[in-house]
Amino acid sequence: MSRGAGVKIAAVIVDDEELARAILREYLAAHPDIEIVAECANGFEAVKAVSELAPDLLFLDIQMPKLNGFEVLELVGPGPAVIFITAYDQYALRAFEVHAVDYLLKPFTPERLAEALERVRQRMERNEASPVPALVKQARASGKPVERVLVKDGSRVHVIPVEKIDYIEAQDDYVGIKAGGKEYLKQDRMAELESLLPPERFIRIHRSYILNIDRLMRLEPYAKDSRVAILADGTQLPVSRAGYAKLKPLL
Secondary structure: OOOOOOOOOEEEEEEEHHHHHHHHHHOOOOOOOOOEEEEEEHHHHHHHHHHHHHHHHHEOOOOOOOOOOHHHHHHHOOEEEEEEEEEHHHHHHHHHHHHHOEEOOOOHHHHHHHHHHHHHHHHHHOOOOOHHHHHHHHHHOOOOOEEEEEEOOOOOEEEEEEEEEEEEEEOOEEEEEEEOOEEEOOOOHHHHHHOOOOOEEEHHHHHEOOOOHEEEEEEEEEEEOEEEEEEOEEEEEEEEEHHHHHHHHHO
16 A cells, blocks of 8 residues: 555664664654654564564664664564665675665765665555565575574564574474473474574474484384484474484484
8 A cells, every 4th residue: 555645654763872873863853754663772672662563664773782683574574664774894785785675884874864765665655565585584594503593472582592492393384492391483484494503403303393412312113114202301202214314323
């Protein structure tokens, strides 16, 4: 649906530097159609603000402590339009240009901000799909295994270090992450999550299970050509023939 004249664009500013937020706020004062509905100093505040306020636009810093900008977008999904705020060098900025994502390279001018805002307005007017999900997917597929898994629970975020994960179970459109006696549901595909985990530690033992092999106590026969993995806490998980072939060299 196109935006009519006089309709405000609800915006959230996310930057861990107070001065950077103040400068952006000052520059945005020249754009009466932009209404700042929240300012966030870190990624956790950003996820909460987006969940509760459903803004039209995010001004999102990338390099932040706790959660970086890409992790924030992984958690909030493709809803709002995004203008990235970054100190990345020109080489790294090629990814933004390839995906036609709006960005502001620090330090930026009021004129540069105006250009980015105009592109966002035009994209909203044409109801164009956001190019951000493709960029986030590229960022996830960097080739370096993740050290933590993020799970959104309402407006809360659980940060699970991979070494704390016992196993992961496929559950329809979700994965169930079992860690420390608790289960966390994350909307993700098993294959994609598997590709992000350290391969020397996490093995796909069955089409529905990924096991942290540090938790494996022993394997036992279960039926013809199948086995069951016994975990340190007594949990039993099925092991397929393909899964056993992966586990065997490690036993």
